[in-house]
Amino acid sequence: EDQVTQSPEALRLQEGESSSLNCSYTVSGLRGLFWYRQDPGKGPEFLFTLYSAGEEKEKERLKATLTKKESFLHITAPKPEDSATYLCAVGGGSTLGRLYFGRGTQLTVWP
Amino acid sequence: EPEVTQTPSHQVTQMGQEVILRCVPISNHLYFYWYRQILGQKVEFLVSFYNNEISEKSEIFDDQFSVERPDGSNFTLKIRSTKLEDSAMYFCASSERLAGGGGELFFGEGSRLTVL
Numbered sequence: 001e002d003q004v005t006q007s008p009e010a011l012r013l014q015e016g017e018s019s020s021l022n023c024s025y026t027v028s029g030l031r032g033l034f035w036y037r038q039d040p041g042k043g044p045e046f047l048f049t050l051y052s053a054g055e056e057k058e059k060e061r062l063k064a065t066l067t068k069k070e071s072f073l074h075i076t077a078p079k080p081e082d083s084a085t086y087l088c089a090v091g092g093g094s095t096l097g098r099l100y101f102g103r104g105t106q107l108t109v110w111p
Numbered sequence: 112e113p114e115v116t117q118t119p120s121h122q123v124t125q126m127g128q129e130v131i132l133r134c135v136p137i138s139n140h141l142y143f144y145w146y147r148q149i150l151g152q153k154v155e156f157l158v159s160f161y162n163n164e165i166s167e168k169s170e171i172f173d174d175q176f177s178v179e180r181p182d183g184s185n186f187t188l189k190i191r192s193t194k195l196e197d198s199a200m201y202f203c204a205s206s207e208r209l210a211g212g213g214g215e216l217f218f219g220e221g222s223r224l225t226v227l
Contacts, residue, residue: 032213043115043202043218044154051213087154091210097144097159097167099210103152 003027006088006102013109016077021105023088024070033071034099035064036087044087078109113137115219117203123225124193132188132222134203142214143186144204145178147171148221154202159210160186166209193226200224 007022025033032051036044048057050066057064061082063074073086085106089099116135124130136143145157158168160178177189186205190197200221208214 032215034215036218041200041221041223043220044216046215046217049213049215089154091213095167096209096212097142098156098169099216100156101154 003093003100004088004090004102006086006105008105009103010106011108013075013078013107015079015109015111018074018076018078020075021073021086021107022070023073023102025088025090025100027090027092027100029092030090031092032090033066034089034091035062035071035073036089038085038087038104040085047086075107078107080109080111083107083109113139113217115203115205115217117201117219117222119222120220121223121225123227126195126226127192130190130193130197130224132190132201132203132224134186134188134219135184136186136203136205137217138184140205140207140217142166142206142209143178143180144206144210144216145188146202146204146218147199148202149199157188157201161209190224193224195226198224198226 005024035047038044048064053068065072085104087104089101118133143160148154158172159166175191202221204216204218206214206216
């Protein structure tokens with residue numbers, strides 16, 4: 001059973017072309033939704049935590065939002081250095097020790 | 112900025128051999144984790160560790176796997192008898208609060224394990 005589904009799997013944007021990545025989740029009793037950035041061959045780099053519906057967080061060109069069923073990562077005027085895989089993970093349900101990760105969205109921004 | 116460090120960055124081993132992957136978590140963190148990522152697949156939870164004992168483990172974490180905090184700074188993952196399907200990137204992570212309770216995980220750069 002998939003707790004986290006991310007879409008699209010891959011996204012190509014021209015520099016400056018804003019877009020959004022989606023993360024839908026099915027875990028009950030959400031205790032945190034996390035966004036990470038992962039560069040090839042590297043570990044996930046923490047970006048944001050969202051705890052409740054309606055919450056928003058921003059960092060440079062990135063803005064994360066949360067509803068009761070999904071989260072969006074909005075990328076405004078992206079640059080080539082924003083190219084990476086963006087991972088969504090959730091904590092909650094009957095377990096406390098683990099996060100459930102989605103497969104990620106591979107973002108490529110070309111100049 | 113504090114970070115999680117992992118060694119080795121890459122290890123190649125023969126099937127059936129024992130492997131130990133090492134991690135130094137962020138110093139004031141209390142919770143430690145191992146995750147793995149098979150090439151092209153999701154990041155998967157293996158085990159969480161707190162107060163010198165396993166607090167949760169996944170179905171992947173069978174008797175071939177063990178974890179230990181041998182001193183005040185290191186956290187290790189041992190695979191007793193490696194199999195081909197153990198080939199993956201293994202990530203260590205640490206957090207101030209428990210992950211499923213909303214704690215933010217900070218990951219190391221990973222140890223790539225290749226089993227031949």
